Amino acid sequence: MNSVELFKRSLKVSPGGVQSPVRAFKSVGGQPIFFKEAKGAHLRSVEGAEFIDFCQSFGPLILGHRDPEVAQAVESMMHKAWTFGACEPYSLELAEYIVDKISHVDSVRFVNSGTEAVMSALRVARAATGRNKILKFEGCYHGHVDSLLVKAGSGLAGEAASDSAGVSAQVASETLIAPLGDSQKVEDIFQSHGSEIAAIIVEPLPANFGLLKQKTEFLHFLRQISSQHGTLLIFDEVISGFRIAFGGMAEALSIDPDLVTYGKVMGGGFPVGCYGGKQEYMSLVAPLGPVYQAGTLSGNPVGMVAGLATLKKVYEQNIIPQLNARTEQLVGAIRDLITEFAIPMKLSCQGSLMWFHNSAKEDPESLADIPSNHSENFYNFFHQCVEEGIYLAPSAYEVGFMSWAHDEKIMVETILRYRKIFQALKGK
């Protein structure tokens, strides 16, 4: 069966035919491609077409698909147990590995997704401070937590409004919202609500509405203003953790958040997330403290060994700076092609993340920097990439991910394919 036929069947049994909205290709048009297998940097569709994959499952696969060392850990675990629902050494080993290497994390609790990690961290912050409000930023995504599915409301002091049907106005009213990078607005919000704000939550490298690189001073300012008001600072490092630096942006910028959330890379491609941070806050979590949080499959041994094998390889082979250098090299070559073919497009990059955009700024910092025709322009580009065997995430607002499996040979092939893509776009 081909992708078109499979999608037709899917539409009958799942909303929009998908298990997560972006997969439906709604923002790029056309039919979603169904994939049957993946290895390293490559995907294979059910039709047998091969793609160099820059979506990499939206970030978990820093080592690429089915890395041999991760595969070995998973296969060996499959012969021991799939889940215990009891104490086991596998989550302990992963927790020790993280706590040992990340100085701002004294203790971690494993969950099954980034969303769960964020939801739990917010609960801890509310319990720690006895306050209800959370300050988030427009242009950051933290999973589908009710209170964070919000947009700017009409009030001046950062009041948020629901951004999804099913999120009540009452829940949305507990969230305050500010534009990224806007210290003045954050100060104004603290002026009005300072004593009510339990936490500031921020993606220190926002990578869900494109790549919105923040000024270091802004992130330091968030640390300072939250400390000043007895508010906790939560760094959501679900994308940036173990990718930008082993200890994420917090380590890269020497900022000490109170709580952090991780996911993606730390589960090696399995459904794993965690929240963690300073002992005084993590000791509030049940059974030690009064904050209830639990999970039937939390600390699932298959995910734990996949995560540990991934983190060990990343750390012990010092992969991050090498991967970042490779990404810079590839991005440089693609930028040269953009210039050669005079394509009205820019490519932002940080670490092993990259994002095509058409902002007037080299590196947009907030939603206001993204032109309104950004998505329209992406449509042709995306489909031309598919044509030439490059798979990008099917949305103009999703970033691209490099993996360790994107080696020299694949980079050369990628550049050749981009040459054809830009040539074809120029001819249209």
Ligand SMILES: Cc1ncc(COP(=O)(O)O)c(C=O)c1O
């Ligand atoms: C920064 C950030 N936080 C939280 C999440 C939610 O993670 P999950 O999709 O695993 O629930 C995501 C997912 O993309 C994310 O990028």
